[in-house]
Amino acid sequence: MQPGESLDLDVTDVAHGGVFVARHEGRVVFVEGAIPGERVRAELTDASKASFWRADIVDVLDASPHRRPHVWAAADVSVAPADRPGGADFGHIDLAEQRALKKRVLDDALVRFGGIAEPVTTISPAGKPGEEAPGALGWRTRVSLHVDDEGRIGPFAARSHRVIETPDLPLATAEIEAVARGLEGFGPGRVDLVQPAEGGVRVIVRPAAPAPTRPDGAQATAEGASGADTRA
Structure with a gap:
């Protein structure tokens, strides 16, 4: 096939x-x-x-x-x-099933790689006891987006380097999602959005490195980044 x-x-x-x-x-x-x-x-x-x-x-x-x-x-x-x-x-x-499945993966790793015969693991919601965002959304405080040659900004498609533009980022905090909606004008590379505990959202721009020149003068393919940190 x-x-x-x-x-x-x-x-x-x-x-x-x-x-x-x-x-x-x-x-x-x-x-x-x-x-x-x-x-x-x-x-x-x-x-x-x-x-x-x-x-x-x-x-x-x-x-x-x-x-x-x-x-x-x-x-x-x-x-x-x-x-x-x-x-x-x-x-x-x-x-509930998400957590059960993640526990199964963790237990399997502990048995196979850690040699633990009967692992005992628990997976609990983050935050204060009894508190959780509806649907467990809006918790991610770091998001990496990518910029393609056409200036499109978004996450990659799964197992791909193709940028997908999306109107929302439901797992990200509301502050990061708001900043993401306003991103524009970046060249190819990556944009990291980070929300530290003290508040605010840092926008870290990582332009794609130019391809190095081979001894024969042709352009080789390479990836790299240099970061610029701004706040939003």
Whole structure:
């Protein structure tokens, strides 16, 4: 099979990195945007490795009871995979199940890499006891956005260097989201938005480094950054 072809898959588990596990003819397929227990239709994005493939969900054939509308409309399953921004991998799952799945990943890591036979982990909401933003949104105090050659500003699509312009950043604090809406006029590179505890939002501009010149005079491809820190 080749990238772009579709598979109907039964999703059985969660893996590190915000992806989910299915199998096709014995081969592991890591699927973006699924939930264990679901049957989904997924589009292959990488079939280059013998040990595993990667795929993006394009339709839910048998939904989990834990599925909810994605908290970031731009990343919903109804959007073409190439146009979904990355960074909210579990946004389609209800909160209690998100935490259960993250605990499963952590416990598995402690067993396999830490040699702990019976790990005991807890995952609790941040902040004061009993307090939590509705839907667990608006908590992220650091966001990295990217600027492409056309001046578009936004997150990358998942596992891509393609900039996706979005009208909102639901996981970011309200202050960071407000600053992000006003960003414009930057050259290619990266823009980090950081909200320290003392308040305000720092805008750290990291222009893309010019490609170095090879001995033959041609331009080599390289990435780098020099930062400029301003406050908003």
